[in-house]
Amino acid sequence: MKKELQQLPPEKFERITIDSDSAERIAKPSLSFWQDAWLRLRKNKGAVVSIFVLILLIAMAFVGPLVSGHEGDAQNLRHANLPPKIPGIEHLGIFDGHGKLGQETVDLYELKKVDEYYWFGTDGLGRDLFTRLWEGTQISLLIAFVAALIDMVIGVAYGGISGYFGGRVDDVMQRIVEILIGIPTLIVVILMILIMKPGILAIIIAISITGWIGMSRIVRAQILKYKGQEFVLASRTLGASDGRIITKHLLPNILGIVIINTMFTIPSAIFFEAFLSFIGIGLVPPDASLGTLINDGYKVMEFQPYVLLFPSLVISILMIAFNLIGDGLRDALDPKMKD
Structure with missing residues (x-):
């Protein structure tokens, strides 16, 4: 017995007509390259959190020295080596001004008759570590941003000219680069600092x-x-002239990779400045940076760990934040990473 074929109802064959305006209308708004990159960047939670953390640290670098009520270079030997004491938190048993005196834990503020609060404690000269921390962060960020900007300008100009014109120009310029690469960076930096007067300018030039x-x-x-x-x-x-081709066509296409590389250059400059200051060839006292503060804390780490703790935390957070932002920008600006 043959199986009966199921007949479709006639209404299933009705013609659907769509007007031309509806057919050509775009459902979603058009996005530029940077708007599309921002949407992808927002999906990276680590990069977004790092942006807010970085903004907070930069704001504290400028606001922090103004809110503590103490000068960063003001010395008071009677207030030397005081542990952290924060109002309100002191009642919780932490940051309450207690420290070691011999084998006993005592209230050093009461013992020295100090009625002020030092939120991060003081160093051996009685200087406020809270103020010095944010002043040092300010200097470290300044050195890193200026060095990264100089690296970006020189690197883009040099690499662009070498790659665009090619031929003998490219050969000569790349031989110069190979000579510079063959010289250890630390030797160049040490020679520059020895020739110039130690300070912020010398470090920036040495890094650049x-x-x-x-x-x-x-x-x-x-x-x-x-x-x-x-x-x-x-x-x-x-x-089109060479200048127009470079500025209107080539530079916009390489802008993403330049931004990404710059974001990775900044933490490298911060770390390198801290390294130079830590080994004693960076900033000269009384100027402070994260490297000099870590060096000071390293010397008294066994008895006053708080001197080392806070600058180490700040430089670690800065390094992590910049690297996470760089990773997020790489995923957002690289067309190959589109989902």
């Missing part, structure tokens, strides 16, 4: 002497990648 090389090589590789593509050849065919 070879810091731009990595950026220049990345930019050169990107320029070599893009300069032979169709949109550049079309622009050159239409009579």
Whole structure:
């Protein structure tokens, strides 16, 4: 017995008509490259949290020295080596001004008859560590941002010229880069600091002497990648000058990789400055940076760990925040990472 075929009702064959306006209407609003990158960046929770943490630390670097009520370079030997004491929190049994005196734990503020509060304690000269911490953070950030900006400008210009013009120009410029790479960075930095007067300017110049090389090589590789593509050849065919091709076509396409590399350069500069100050060839006292504060805390780590604790926490948070933001920007700006 043959199986009866199921007949579809006639209404299933009705023609659906759509007007041209509805057919061509875009359901979602169009997004620019930067708007699309921002949407992808917002999905990275680590990068978003790091941005807020970084903004908070930068704000504290400028506001912190103003809220403590103490000068960072003011010395008071009667207040020397006081432990942290924070109003309100002291009743919880932490940051209450108690410290070791011999084998006993006593209230050093009461013992020295000090009626002021030092939130992060004081050093051996009686200087407020809270104020010095944020002043040191301010200087470290200043050195890092200026050095990263110089590296970006020199690296983009040098790598762009080398990659775009190519030929003999590229050969000569890359041989210079190879010579600079062959010289250990630390030796160059030490020589520059010995020649110049130690200070912020000397450290910035010392970091920038070879810091731009990595950026220049990345930019050169990107320029070599893009300069032979169709949109550049079309622009050159239409009579565009070299300057217009570089500024209007090549630089916008490599801007993302430049931003990403700069975000990784900043924590490297912070760490390098801290390293120089830690080994004693960085800033000169009474100037403070995170490196000098860590060096001071390292000397008294066994008896006054709080002197080392706070600058170590700040530099660790800065390094983690910048690296997480750099990772987030890399995923957001790299077209290959689109989901």
